[in-house]
Amino acid sequence: MALLTVREALRDAMAEEMRRDPKVFVMGEEVAQYQGAYKVTQGLLEEFGEGRVMDTPITEYGFAGVGVGAAFKGLKPIVEFMTFNFSMQAIDHIINSAAKTLYMSGGQMTCPIVFRGPNGVASRVGAQHSQCFASWYSHCPGIKVVAPYSAADAKGLLKSAIRDPNPVVFLENELMYGRSFEVPDDPDYIVPLGKASVVREGTDATIVTFSLAVGKALEAADRLASQGVNVEVIDLRTLRPLDIDTIVASIQKTNRIVTVEEGWPQSGIGAEIAAQVMTHAFDFLDAPLERVTGKDVPLPYAANLERLAIPQVDDITAAIRKVCYKN
Amino acid sequence: MKNKLRGQSKEQLLKLYYEMLLIRRLEEKSGQLYGMGKIAGFCHLYIGQEAVVTGIQSLAKEGDSVITGYRDHGHMIACGLDPRGVLAELMGRIDGLSKGKGGSMHMFSKEKTFYGGHGIVGAQVPLGTGLALAHKYENDGGVVFAYFGDGAANQGQVYEAYNMASLWKLPILYIIENNHYSMGTSVARHSATDHFYSRGAGFNIPGELVNGMDLFDVQTATEKALAHIRAGKGPYILEMDTYRYKGHSMSDPGRYRSKEEVDTIKQDNDPLSNCKRDLLAHGVATEAELKVLEQKVKQEMDEVVNFCEASPEPEAHELYTDVLIEDKQWPY
Numbered sequence: 001m002a003l004l005t006v007r008e009a010l011r012d013a014m015a016e017e018m019r020r021d022p023k024v025f026v027m028g029e030e031v032a033q034y035q036g037a038y039k040v041t042q043g044l045l046e047e048f049g050e051g052r053v054m055d056t057p058i059t060e061y062g063f064a065g066v067g068v069g070a071a072f073k074g075l076k077p078i079v080e081f082m083t084f085n086f087s088m089q090a091i092d093h094i095i096n097s098a099a100k101t102l103y104m105s106g107g108q109m110t111c112p113i114v115f116r117g118p119n120g121v122a123s124r125v126g127a128q129h130s131q132c133f134a135s136w137y138s139h140c141p142g143i144k145v146v147a148p149y150s151a152a153d154a155k156g157l158l159k160s161a162i163r164d165p166n167p168v169v170f171l172e173n174e175l176m177y178g179r180s181f182e183v184p185d186d187p188d189y190i191v192p193l194g195k196a197s198v199v200r201e202g203t204d205a206t207i208v209t210f211s212l213a214v215g216k217a218l219e220a221a222d223r224l225a226s227q228g229v230n231v232e233v234i235d236l237r238t239l240r241p242l243d244i245d246t247i248v249a250s251i252q253k254t255n256r257i258v259t260v261e262e263g264w265p266q267s268g269i270g271a272e273i274a275a276q277v278m279t280h281a282f283d284f285l286d287a288p289l290e291r292v293t294g295k296d297v298p299l300p301y302a303a304n305l306e307r308l309a310i311p312q313v314d315d316i317t318a319a320i321r322k323v324c325y326k327n
Numbered sequence: 328m329k330n331k332l333r334g335q336s337k338e339q340l341l342k343l344y345y346e347m348l349l350i351r352r353l354e355e356k357s358g359q360l361y362g363m364g365k366i367a368g369f370c371h372l373y374i375g376q377e378a379v380v381t382g383i384q385s386l387a388k389e390g391d392s393v394i395t396g397y398r399d400h401g402h403m404i405a406c407g408l409d410p411r412g413v414l415a416e417l418m419g420r421i422d423g424l425s426k427g428k429g430g431s432m433h434m435f436s437k438e439k440t441f442y443g444g445h446g447i448v449g450a451q452v453p454l455g456t457g458l459a460l461a462h463k464y465e466n467d468g469g470v471v472f473a474y475f476g477d478g479a480a481n482q483g484q485v486y487e488a489y490n491m492a493s494l495w496k497l498p499i500l501y502i503i504e505n506n507h508y509s510m511g512t513s514v515a516r517h518s519a520t521d522h523f524y525s526r527g528a529g530f531n532i533p534g535e536l537v538n539g540m541d542l543f544d545v546q547t548a549t550e551k552a553l554a555h556i557r558a559g560k561g562p563y564i565l566e567m568d569t570y571r572y573k574g575h576s577m578s579d580p581g582r583y584r585s586k587e588e589v590d591t592i593k594q595d596n597d598p599l600s601n602c603k604r605d606l607l608a609h610g611v612a613t614e615a616e617l618k619v620l621e622q623k624v625k626q627e628m629d630e631v632v633n634f635c636e637a638s639p640e641p642e643a644h645e646l647y648t649d650v651l652i653e654d655k656q657w658p659y
Contacts, residue, residue: 025464051464057494062453062487069457072442073392075464096447097454104433106426107649109442141650163659165652190658 002185007177009151010040010116013158014078016187018048021076024162025052027067028080028117037082038118038177064090064115068097068167071113076162081117084133084171090115091136098167099142114161119147119171120211120262121310127298132263134210135272137169138239144193145240147171149214151181153237156191164193171239173212196243198250202232205256205320208247208273210236213260213311220316229324239269247273248281255286256323260311265293287323292316331543332609340611341620343385343542347377347599348624350401353410354573356628357400357417361577365636366417369446370431373401375572378598379504380405382545383472383565386553390467394442394455395474397432398504398571402474406441410631420638427641428649449482451475452501456488459497459562470556471499478509480523486530489562493530496561500552501527503564504539506571511583524566532562539567540598543605570596 004012018024025048030037032045032055045053056063060081067079081087087094094115101109121130138145144166148154154172161168183189199214200221207217214235221231232250236243251257257277259270270291277289295309321327332340354372361370373380376398384393384405395402403413408424416423417431424434432446442458445451455473462469479485480503492499503523507514514521524534533555537548545567552563570592574581581589606612 057487057490059487059490061484062456062491065450065453065484066457066460066488066491069394069442069454069459070461070464071457072454073458073461075461092447093450093453097445097450101433101435101443102652103649104425104429105435105443105649106424106428108425108437109435110652144651160657160659163657165655165659188658192657 001182003180004151004183005178005180006151006154006172007038007040009155009183010158010172011042011044013155013162014041015044015047017159017162018044018052023074024076024078025054026078026080027054027056027063029056029058029082031055031080036080038174040177041080060086060089061093064093065097067113068093068111071098071111072101072109076112078114078116078162081115083129083174084117084119085129085131087115087117087133094137094143094167094169095140099140103142110165111167112165114168114170116158116170117172118174118177120173121294121299122174124301124303124306126301130299132261132294134171134239134261135263135268138242138269142167143240144168144238145171146193146238147211148237149176149211149235151179152183153191153197153235155183156189157193157237159190160193168193171211176212191237194238194241194243196246197235197237198232198246199235200231200233202230202254204230204254205258205323206232206234206247206250206254207258207260207316207320208234208236209260210239210269213262216311216313217260217316219313220320223313223317224320229320229326231320242272242276244276244280247277251277251281251284255284257285258290258292258316258319258323260292260316262294262310264296265291266296268293287325290319290323292319330609331605332611333543333546337611340606343381344602344606344617345620345624346405347381347542347602348621349410349627350377350381350404351599352624352628353400353404353414356632357414358573358577360418366431367419368430369397370417370577371398371575372571372573373398375592375598376504376506376539376569377401378542378545378602379502379539379567379569380474382542383502383549385546386549387472390440390469392440392442392458392462392469392471394451394458394471395444396448396451396476396479397446398476399432399434399444403434403436403441406436406439408436408439408441410628411634414631415635415638418635419640420635421641422635422638426645428645449475449479449484452479452482452485453488456492456497456499459492459499460495462498463495469498470553472502473499474502474504476509477503477505477507477514477523478517480526481518489527489530489532492562493532496559498556499562500549500556501562501564503566504569505566506569508571508575508583510575511579513583524564527562527564532564534564534566536566536568539569540596540601542598542602
């Protein structure tokens, strides 16, 4: 095991896969000479050269389309969005060109591409630079959607995403880049897509979450433990395909569930989980599902308002107490 | 000095004429079948523009790539695809190129390196530029032929792609099929400037205006453009001055232009008639020989229609296939 930041783990995943397969290359804004706007691609230009680490102009729609075209021809592009906020300009190529073409071609045209970059709320950058795209992308068939929390998962899941023959949207988090975790040294360490992880076992209630909010959920679980409430925490890791089996198995044990996400409530990840739990685990519930989400407003700039707009540990503990009828 | 027919053999010339005829008859048949309710949705016919794709693709080499928009039936014929696969797709049958799941606007052939068939106006331009990036990455000598219309020529993503293609010297020929109408809006009403071929100038991409109603003019311009691209000098733009006889799609009654305008072009500048005139004038074939070809196309089309009528619809289980590739086992 080595102690690595999420940033280093992501870089190592790309470097290892680029060594393994000459068809893998990286393109995006500032990924080469600048070493990445958030330094995730640090050192890749030096090792792999400008033919495989390509700076693009600031034209997301265009370079996303170029990446998809290259993938149609059999290359394996990793397209970095400086942040996923800018992927809204490129979403036409992600959905219409990458996600639908296998189906529209009767199975002929493959598109092995990864779109990656930081997603969600960063810190004090206002509404246009602070948005969670988890529910946007996970709504759509034809792609897989991944959102890791720990560095080990970030590395293992990114390696799977690069090797996967399908288009993958890989949602990182800027605030996680500098956090350190133990990561296995084995270069063949890899984590399957589509499998959630129980990151803390418990008996009284289940928190289902992903990305940065996993940390907040674990903190909430610690606080609740001191109050005699034993919480299980599930890190979804992959949002599409959604690992509903792991969620249902946990509900069968705890009979209570809270979902946590930074995105807006309507049609969100929590809304989808609520619907699936209704179908698959209704009889096991002792309380209605509770959602903790970003507030239903564009993200404000002012420090106090920003804090109010995104899920905090207190919001999670309150939701758990509510489903446990401990208010 | 090559003559008007560019020194091509009789066999080559008759093949080109046959291909243009086949595209026209396929499109006429598609129009009829649409009228009979056997083809549905959007269906964009290529009649009037046949010389463009036939001339350009006659100069493609094995391994080159082709991509276009939704007016794509003729392009697939010019790429050597079986008209049965095209028409069966239009009719939503299992023998269609996309098993009936794509439709008129979404057809592909990996075997013939035809990359669609794209329904979003202009999408094929960055996608084609990505294909060109792959050719350069693999250093395989291949060139991309990316077709789009005068309407798509106003899309922002076209210029994003021009910029990258020129910056990275990618092997791609951009072909603007200017048929003078972006759906129902004439060029004069949708474009601040009408010289689409010159719009690459800001990106240092050379361009040329070509008479797209003359097969041999198309070939001559394409040969010059391909010499530039294959020499590693980067992209090239050809604007093809052409015309579509039918509406934008089957649901378009065409009230934005006069019947006289359409009739005049049909009568005076039809690409098939122009080709036939040249073949006769240069003694390549007699009227009787061309008649035989026309009969042969008609017969082939009848067989195609019979095949497609007999082809079944996709089975219900196909609804859920081809969403994701699932046969590759992790960790791959």
